[in-house]
Amino acid sequence: MSARETPLSADTLPPEDRALVEGVLAGRRRALAKAITLIESTRADHRARAQHVLNALLPQTGNAIRVGISGVPGAGKSTFIEALGVWLIGQGHRVAVLAVDPSSSITGGSILGDKTRMETLCQKEEAFIRPSPSAGSLGGVAEKTREAMLLCEAAGYDVVIVETVGVGQSETTVAGMVDLFCLLQLPNAGDDLQAIKKGIVEIADMVAINKADIDPKATAVARAQWKNALHLVRRASPNWEPPVLALSALKKEGMADFWAQVEKYRDALTASGEFAQKRRRQSLAWMWQLIEAGLQQRFREHPGVRESLPRLARSVEDGLTTPAAAAHALLARLQH
Ligand code: GDP
Numbered sequence: 001m002s003a004r005e006t007p008l009s010a011d012t013l014p015p016e017d018r019a020l021v022e023g024v025l026a027g028r029r030r031a032l033a034k035a036i037t038l039i040e041s042t043r044a045d046h047r048a049r050a051q052h053v054l055n056a057l058l059p060q061t062g063n064a065i066r067v068g069i070s071g072v073p074g075a076g077k078s079t080f081i082e083a084l085g086v087w088l089i090g091q092g093h094r095v096a097v098l099a100v101d102p103s104s105s106i107t108g109g110s111i112l113g114d115k116t117r118m119e120t121l122c123q124k125e126e127a128f129i130r131p132s133p134s135a136g137s138l139g140g141v142a143e144k145t146r147e148a149m150l151l152c153e154a155a156g157y158d159v160v161i162v163e164t165v166g167v168g169q170s171e172t173t174v175a176g177m178v179d180l181f182c183l184l185q186l187p188n189a190g191d192d193l194q195a196i197k198k199g200i201v202e203i204a205d206m207v208a209i210n211k212a213d214i215d216p217k218a219t220a221v222a223r224a225q226w227k228n229a230l231h232l233v234r235r236a237s238p239n240w241e242p243p244v245l246a247l248s249a250l251k252k253e254g255m256a257d258f259w260a261q262v263e264k265y266r267d268a269l270t271a272s273g274e275f276a277q278k279r280r281r282q283s284l285a286w287m288w289q290l291i292e293a294g295l296q297q298r299f300r301e302h303p304g305v306r307e308s309l310p311r312l313a314r315s316v317e318d319g320l321t322t323p324a325a326a327a328h329a330l331l332a333r334l335q336h
Helices: 015-025 027-039 045-059 077-090 103-107 138-154 172-175 189-197 215-230 257-271 276-300 305-317 323-333
Strands: 067-071 095-100 125-129 159-165 181-185 206-209 244-245
Touching: 015 027, 015 045, 015 138, 015 159, 027 045, 027 125, 027 138, 045 095, 067 172, 077 095, 077 159, 077 257, 095 138, 095 172, 095 257, 125 206, 138 159, 159 172, 172 181, 181 257, 189 215, 189 305, 206 215, 206 257, 215 244, 244 257, 257 276, 276 305
Parallel strands: 067 159, 067 181, 095 125, 095 159, 181 206, 206 244
Antiparallel strands: none
């Protein structure tokens, strides 16, 4: 290993960052919030500092169970996460809640974050709640959330919940960063058909029908439909059949059942070796995503590419050059 590749320990950090690392390790929420702000910064010097802080903390990460929760706006995500979080704290857990909300970068507003959310959970010493970063693309938002998740683990949170809205790509992205991905559904048939169309069923490790208190009969129908739908898709693991639960987040009913399933999942996949395997796969996929994003940025910033791109793009638009020939020529510019 060359000197450049040697992982940095906390001892080699400047005093300000060492204090940050120590604060996170001591589980201080202010230090954790500050460290997350550092990783969310787009300034190049902050990025470099953030990577050193993360590297120093890396040995202390990985000890939480990572749970993804997705659902359409109004499904009851924040009500559920608050009820579950409070219940978990009652069981002796420490709970961090993060969010991936790509809408915040597109609209400037946020589907997840505008209203005052999870007020009871917020006030608990054992909870840490952080709204979605609003850094550019979904990939950018997801990268920051992944890093924030590691920081929360280093700070001793043993449950990390990542929330996202049931629109577009964000569900697949969140499923790619958590151990268990749960769809929070409403008891009406329209939803499951949509989910099947979007290919979301395949990535669900668990389905929870919320608002069961409103209409128990419709909830029973929805559960049966979901069980059928889940039978039709190929299972992610031979050792896990995704369960379909009924809950009432408002009445705080079903929390113990929900958590029993999360633990069952972790135990089953740990016993088969798939739990660790999934994390290894996710880490590698993350590395490749960053490489691809980095290569694309270098490509776009390369002077030769910038010089040739407008002309070749026009030529492709006008049907004078094939897309393949143009791509080949542009990639060749990278060598000069
Ligand atoms: P989110 O947009 O998915 O975060 O949904 P919210 O948690 O903000 O919930 C949307 C609305 O549904 C709120 O008015 C909640 O009080 C209500 N709600 C959430 N869970 C339940 C439930 O289990 N039963 C009933 N009756 N209402 C619920």
